Amino acid sequence: MGFVDAISVVWENQDLTIRTIEHLYMFGAAMLGASLIGITLGIAIYRHKKFATILFNLLNISETIPTLALLVILLPIFGLGARPTIITCIIYSILPITRNTFAGLTSVSDEQIFVAESIGLSERDILFKIRFPIALPMIAGGLRIALVFTMGVVTLGGLVAAGGLGAPIQTGIQLYDKNIIIVSGLWVGFLAVALDGVAGFIEGRLEVRK
Amino acid sequence: MIPADIGNATMEHLILTYGALFVSCIISFPLALISMYNKRLAMGIITFANLLQAIPSFAVVAIVVPLMGIGFEPAILAIMLRTLLPIIKNTYIGMNEVDRSIVESAEGIGLTKWQIIRKIRIPNAYPAIFAGVKFAAILANSIAILTAIIGSGGLGSIIFEGLSNLNTDKILAGSLPTIGIAILIDVSFTLMEKMLTPSIYGKKRKK
Numbered sequence: 001m002g003f004v005d006a007i008s009v010v011w012e013n014q015d016l017t018i019r020t021i022e023h024l025y026m027f028g029a030a031m032l033g034a035s036l037i038g039i040t041l042g043i044a045i046y047r048h049k050k051f052a053t054i055l056f057n058l059l060n061i062s063e064t065i066p067t068l069a070l071l072v073i074l075l076p077i078f079g080l081g082a083r084p085t086i087i088t089c090i091i092y093s094i095l096p097i098t099r100n101t102f103a104g105l106t107s108v109s110d111e112q113i114f115v116a117e118s119i120g121l122s123e124r125d126i127l128f129k130i131r132f133p134i135a136l137p138m139i140a141g142g143l144r145i146a147l148v149f150t151m152g153v154v155t156l157g158g159l160v161a162a163g164g165l166g167a168p169i170q171t172g173i174q175l176y177d178k179n180i181i182i183v184s185g186l187w188v189g190f191l192a193v194a195l196d197g198v199a200g201f202i203e204g205r206l207e208v209r210k
Numbered sequence: 211m212i213p214a215d216i217g218n219a220t221m222e223h224l225i226l227t228y229g230a231l232f233v234s235c236i237i238s239f240p241l242a243l244i245s246m247y248n249k250r251l252a253m254g255i256i257t258f259a260n261l262l263q264a265i266p267s268f269a270v271v272a273i274v275v276p277l278m279g280i281g282f283e284p285a286i287l288a289i290m291l292r293t294l295l296p297i298i299k300n301t302y303i304g305m306n307e308v309d310r311s312i313v314e315s316a317e318g319i320g321l322t323k324w325q326i327i328r329k330i331r332i333p334n335a336y337p338a339i340f341a342g343v344k345f346a347a348i349l350a351n352s353i354a355i356l357t358a359i360i361g362s363g364g365l366g367s368i369i370f371e372g373l374s375n376l377n378t379d380k381i382l383a384g385s386l387p388t389i390g391i392a393i394l395i396d397v398s399f400t401l402m403e404k405m406l407t408p409s410i411y412g413k414k415r416k417k
Contacts, residue, residue, distance in 0.1 A: 064392040066352035067267075069385035072369055076378045148264050155266035159359070159373065169272045173359055178276040185272040189265040196264035 010183040014168040023164035023188070026082050026154045030089035034146050038094045039139065042101025043127070052102065059095040067092065067153050071160060085157035085164075092153060093146035100142025104135025137206040144199040151192040165191075216368070220387050223364035226282070227354045227391075230289035231347055238294055242301035246327055252302055259295035267292060267353050275360055285362030289353045293346035300345070304338025305331040336407045344399035351392050355384075 010016070045052045062070075070091065074084040108131045116130045158166020165188040172180030245252035271288045278284040308331050316326045332339075358366025365384045372380030 061393065061396075064348050064396045066355050066385075066388050066392060068352070068355045068366070068369065069388045069392075072373065072381045072385050075373075075376070075381065080376075151264070152266040152268070155268040156356075158268070159370075166266075166268055169268060170359070173272055173275060173280075176275070176280075181272045181275050185269040189269045189273075192264045192266055192269075193261055 006179045007183050010168075010180050014171065014180060014184060016165075016168065016184065016187065019163060019165050019168055019184075020187075020191070022082075022162075023154055023166075023191075026086055026089070026157060026162065026164055027150055029082075030086045030093065030150045030154065031143075031147065033086065034090045034093035034097060034150070035143060037090065038097025038142070038146070039101050041094065041098045042105065042139075045098070046102055046105045046127075056095075056099065059098065062091055063095050068156055068159070071153065071156055075160060080161040082157065082162045084160060085154060085162040088156075089150045089153045092149045096145035096149070097139070097142040100138045100145075101135065104138030105131045107138065108134050137203060140199070140203040140206050144196065144203055147199050148192070148196055151188075151195065155188055216365075216383050216387065219363070219365045219368050219384070220391075222362075223354055223366070223388065224391070226285060226289070226357070226362055226364050227347070227350045230286045230354070231293060231343075231350045233286065234290050234293040234297055234346060234350075235343065237290075238297035239301060242298045242305065243327065245298070245302045246305060246331070247323075252306075255295065255298055255302070259299045262291070262295055267349075267356060271353065271356050271360060280361040282362050284360055285354070285357035288357055288360070289350050292353055293350050296349070297339075297342045297346050300342025301335065301339050304335030304342075307338075308334040337403065340399060340403040340406075344395070344403075347395045347399065348392060351388060351395060355388055 041055070045055055067088065071084060071088045074087060078084040078087060105127070112130060112134070113126060116126045121129065154162075154164055155166040155169070157164045158168070158170045165184055168180055168184040169188070171177075172184060241255070245255060270291050271285075274284045274288040274291070278287055305327065312330060312334065313326060316330045321329065354362070354364060355366035355369060358364055358370050365388050368380055368384030370384075371377070372382075372384060
């Protein structure tokens with residue numbers, strides 16, 4: 001049996017099309033949630049700086065927790081499936097997004113703010129029309145880190161009955177079927193690298209525009 | 211769940227984590243040093259490191275099975291695949307980003323390239339090297355749970371037992387110690403970094 005045949009057999013038997021859709025659905029939901037919460041938190045601690053240290057310490061601790069440990073601890077609360085998986089993704093992704101949003105907003109130079117003030121922009125306008133656009137490349141960088149985390153955790157979702165591409169990998173390991181392991185392992189690896197590449201390209205373009 | 215079982219599993223987990231981390235360090239540091247002499251190798255390693263970083267850990271653990279089968283050694287290889295490159299990358303970047311003027315004055319008093327690496331670049335790269343090893347240790351702790359699925363033993367196998375019949379006690383017994391270990395790694399590495407970083411440099415960095 002040739003290599004191409006092996007791929008198509010695994011692809012059919014393991015429903016990899018459906019698994020990929022499930023995978024990308026969880027990925028999309030988690031990224032959307034994490035971006036909304038992360039960017040909002042970033043702006044909030046920018047406006048109330050006294051909370052910054054506490055929040056970052058808290059997020060740093062959550063970041064050191066092993067992904068699988070956090071995922072399984074959430075199971076008694078949220079049950080099996082996509083829900084705990086997406087929530088775990090969001091918890092891990094908040095830190096890079098919030099940190100980069102905060103750093104981006106504070107990185108704007110005094111001269112730029114001075115110019116904005118002298119043409120009479122309000123503080124709110126300065127935040128959303130000056131600081132936010134200038135911070136955009138850094139925020140994109142945070143989102144890219146979050147993307148990598150999220151792909152990793154979504155793949156673990158296969159272990160807690162969330163479906164996605166982790167499911168065929170687990171099946172492959174349990175059946176000790178090398179074809180299934182190689183095809184689904186390489187496919188999810190390729191997807192992750194490709195998405196990261198696209199994100200890197202967008203980040204680069206934003207950097208140039210700045 | 212007998213406490214002794216958790217103790218044994220924790221020992222297995224620690225041996226797996228630190229064993230893999232130790233081997234990673236032993237391989238990484240010389241490679242980082244060689245990279246200092248070979249720009250192309252360095253660029254290759256950094257590109258490869260960034261690429262590999264994006265691949266989900268579970269996929270890395272799985273891919274090891276067709277190569278080496280299941281058990282303790284494949285688990286070590288899986289952890290190493292994830293931890294080698296961050297250590298090499300951080301060590302290399304740390305040594306490379308030493309202030310130009312410091313390196314130039316070292317060249318000025320006639321130090322050789324190797325002397326500059328040993329006496330100037332390495333001590334100045336301590337913070338970056340520590341950050342890399344700490345990151346790798348936290349990653350290793352995280353993947354050492356996952357490798358239980360390929361038969362490495364340790365705390366992960368308690369978690370997987372708990373998962374198979376949704377036994378909350380077992381899930382917690384397996385996962386809570388790993389969280390404790392993660393926080394311990396974080397705190398101990400931060401302390402070690404403070405102790406080992408040359409103090410004059412530490413003062414200078416505080417700007």
